[in-house]
Amino acid sequence: MKPVVLVLVGLLWLPSTLNAADHEVVVIAVSGLACPFCAYGLEKNLKKLADVDSATVDLAASTVRISIKPGQNADLDAIREAIVNAGFTPGEVRAPEEEE
Structure with missing residues (x-):
């Protein structure tokens, strides 16, 4: 029974990992952000x-x-x-790994 459960869990988990690989993520520095309302608008x-x-x-x-x-x-x-149209200044673009 345990092997069947493990196989099912693995099959359910697989699509989420494949989908994550398709997502491109970029991080951009933004000048002029001051408050949560600014963040929401951007x-x-x-x-x-x-x-x-x-x-x-x-x-x-x-x-x-x-x-x-x-x-x-x-x-x-x-x-x-x-970003400019929202009233801010875009800066450096970097990969998410460089963010930390």
Whole structure:
């Protein structure tokens, strides 16, 4: 019985790991972020982009972490433009590993 349960758990877990590999994530430094309302507005602007799956602002680090939809590539020019349109200044783009 245990081997059957382990196989089922493994099969359920497999799609989530495959899907995670398809997600491209970029982290962009953003100047001008001061409050949670600023963060919310920026996240809202970025989520309007066709290739953006999610956007999360880190006020303390002055960065935004952007997850790109599976199978799509990040359009950095469009992302930078959305940041500028929200009233902020985009900075350095780096991989998530460099964020820590």
